[in-house]
Amino acid sequence: MSVKKDTSDDAKQKKQHFLLYGFGKAGSTFIFDYLRHHKNFSTPAIKEPYFFNLNFSKGMKWYLSLFEINEDTVGFGDFSNQNFRHNDTLINLKATFPKTKILILDRPPVDRLISARKFDLMNGSRQSIESFIQEWPEEFLFSDYLRASIEKVMPGSEILLVDFDDIVSDEDVALRNICDFIGIPFDSKKPDIQKNPSLVPRSEIFSGMAKQLAVLLRRAGFLRLLQLLKSSQLVRMMFHSEKKIHLSEEEMQKIGRYVRESSKF
Numbered sequence: 001m002s003v004k005k006d007t008s009d010d011a012k013q014k015k016q017h018f019l020l021y022g023f024g025k026a027g028s029t030f031i032f033d034y035l036r037h038h039k040n041f042s043t044p045a046i047k048e049p050y051f052f053n054l055n056f057s058k059g060m061k062w063y064l065s066l067f068e069i070n071e072d073t074v075g076f077g078d079f080s081n082q083n084f085r086h087n088d089t090l091i092n093l094k095a096t097f098p099k100t101k102i103l104i105l106d107r108p109p110v111d112r113l114i115s116a117r118k119f120d121l122m123n124g125s126r127q128s129i130e131s132f133i134q135e136w137p138e139e140f141l142f143s144d145y146l147r148a149s150i151e152k153v154m155p156g157s158e159i160l161l162v163d164f165d166d167i168v169s170d171e172d173v174a175l176r177n178i179c180d181f182i183g184i185p186f187d188s189k190k191p192d193i194q195k196n197p198s199l200v201p202r203s204e205i206f207s208g209m210a211k212q213l214a215v216l217l218r219r220a221g222f223l224r225l226l227q228l229l230k231s232s233q234l235v236r237m238m239f240h241s242e243k244k245i246h247l248s249e250e251e252m253q254k255i256g257r258y259v260r261e262s263s264k265f
Contacts (some may be wrong), residue, residue, distance in 0.1 A: 012064045015042075017097040018077030018182055019052070022084035022146050025115040026105035026164040027174075032079040034175055040184040042067040042076035049078050052093050053086035060096060075182045081105075084146055090153040101181060102150055102157055106143040107164035109259045113141075114252065118245045129251045138262045 018041075020028055029047065036043040044066035049055060051063040067076045077100075083089045093100055107115075117132055125132075139145040143161060150157055160181040167174040176186040247255075 009061060009064050012067060012069045012076065013097075015069060015073055016075035016183055017100045018075050018103065019093065019097075019100050020077075020079040020081055020083065020103045020105065021089070021150065022081060022140075023105055023107065023112060023143075024081035025112050025119065026081075026107040027162070027167040028079050028081045028105055030167065030171070031103075031105075031175070031178060034190060035178075037190075038179075038184060038187055039072050040074040041182065042069055042073050044078050047078070048080040048082075050080045050083070050086075051078070052080070052083060052089045052096075056088065056092050074184045075101075077101075084140065084149070090150060094154050098154065100154075100157070102154075102159045103178070103181070104143050104146050104159060104161045105164060106161055109141045109262075110256050111164075113255045113259065114247060117247060117251065117255070121245050129254050133254065133258050136258075141259065141262055 020031075032043060032047045035041045049063070049066055051058070051066075055062070066078075069076065113133075113136060116136075117129070120127070120132060139149070147159060147161070150159060158181070160178065162174055162178065172186075172188065175190075179186040
């Protein structure tokens with residue numbers, strides 16, 4: 001028996017909206033892959049459409065068109081894990097989905113910055129460790145700041161904080177908590193969930209070009225094409241090799257010292 005689709009914008013907006021506000025490098029891809037296979041939840045073709053900041057000018061119709069809604073759908077939402085970096089995210093969210101349920105994924109700041117640094121290097125970044133650290137001011141390090149910023153703009157919001165260590169130690173419990181928060185049943189039959197591999201660029205030039213192309217495709221709204229390219233094994237083999245990325249002891253120490261100094265304030 002086929003499930004009836006309901007494609008009207010009004011019907012979609014009546015469903016429970018859900019948004020990841022931050023952080024990246026804390027299990028967002030794992031949770032996205034679980035929810036995109038859940039029959040009661042709808043995600044866009046690509047994890048990070050950045051509608052509430054970079055693409056808000058495209059309008060609500062564009063955003064809603066990213067989601068397939070049917071009679072089984074309870075909630076929908078996206079996982080643009082850098083939402084917290086944009087000042088207009090919460091303002092635009094309040095104007096469009098004031099009753100959004102908001103997820104914060106937390107991870108010890110040192111671990112998160114190390115993972116983020118490796119991700120930058122994987123994508124061909126050549127910036128110094130000092131320049132990288134400056135991209136992480138105190139308000140981007142600690143979940144308390146994220147919660148406070150949400151409650152300032154959207155008081156009374158429903159916010160769920162999930163710790164990365166809890167996902168690692170018992171992913172079923174973490175996923176069940178997220179499902180309960182959204183209002184959908186927990187499905188223990190998980191698909192083959194993607195976990196971000198450790199890769200290094202074959203060429204810094206081509207890796208940089210690929211990153212810029214991804215930004216352009218995202219801004220232009222070609223999200224399905226971007227998802228096809230990102231999930232292509234051929235494209236992955238062309239631009240990356242599966243080698244471990246290791247930070248120097250000096251970089252590790254600088255990250256640790258920066259976080260410790262930031263936590264004093």
